[in-house]
Amino acid sequence: MKKVMVLTGAGMSAESGLRTFREMGGLWEEYDVYQVASPAGWAKDQDLVLRFYNERRKQLLEAAPNRGHFSLAELETDHEVYVITQNIDDLHERAGSTRVLHLHGELRKARSTVDPGLIYEIDGWELRKGDLCEKGSQLRPHVVWFGEAVPAIEEASRLAAMADVFVIIGTSMNVYPAAGLIEYVPSGAPVYLIDPNEVNMAGIQGIHVIRKAAGEGVDELTGFLKNEK
Ligand code: APR
DSSP, X not given: OOEEEEEEOGGGGGGGTOOOSSSTTOHHHHSOHXXXXXXXXXXXXXXXXXXXXXXXXXXXXXXXXXXXXXXXHHGGGTSEEEEEEOOOSOHHHHHTXXXXXXXXXXXXXXXXXXXXXXXXXXXXXXXXXXXXXXXXOBEEEEEOOTTSOOTTHHHHHHHHTTOSEEEEESOOSOSTTGGGGGGGSOTTSOEEEEOXXXXXXXXXXXXXXXXXXXXXXXXXXXXXXXXXX
């Protein structure tokens, strides 16, 4: 089966009602990213950071995967699909995708502030001040903040380098190292971009652009992949 590597971003979950970051009405218009998503912000005001992610977790628990998520999961019927996501939601897994790599962490998990290897499932939506790890440290959201390393990038680069087909869905390609994964894609592999808006692809040639929202776009992609077989 062909290896289809799929890089997804916040736009993948937009049709599930979760806000993107940089669009009009996006999260970074309302919140100061360095206050709520950086080690410095955590050091300054843990309550503000916990509140921000608790709000998002509450919304996630009320959200459901959309047509795009389900169509990607269905693609596993006749393709070896790996989803490399920047999203911290679990909508790919809930839709049935079996190979999902989270680059920026997972919203429904918390981790120790003294030992990053200590990771816990969060029961419900709320992570509180005073919720401690087994070593007695305050638990923090298990997400990658700005300025922090992206531990999964090595695995993601390895996957990108194995792509027979590379697909980019719902990301503005502004954030590195995720946006740099395209550099690892073998030169002969077709690259598809699904996004209803213009995305700066830094002059990379030969990309098949599907100027559609994820739901419709993945169905169109599925048609192309079927014809490529
Ligand atoms: N279907 C597909 N794409 C969509 C849809 C949709 N329904 N709606 C919006 N988009 C596209 C937008 O056009 C935009 O290109 O999704 C993209 C969202 O871009 P960003 O908001 O920049 O989100 P993303 O690229 O995922 O951000 C990367 O930055 O803020 C950090 O850690 C956070 O993982 C995030 C990273």
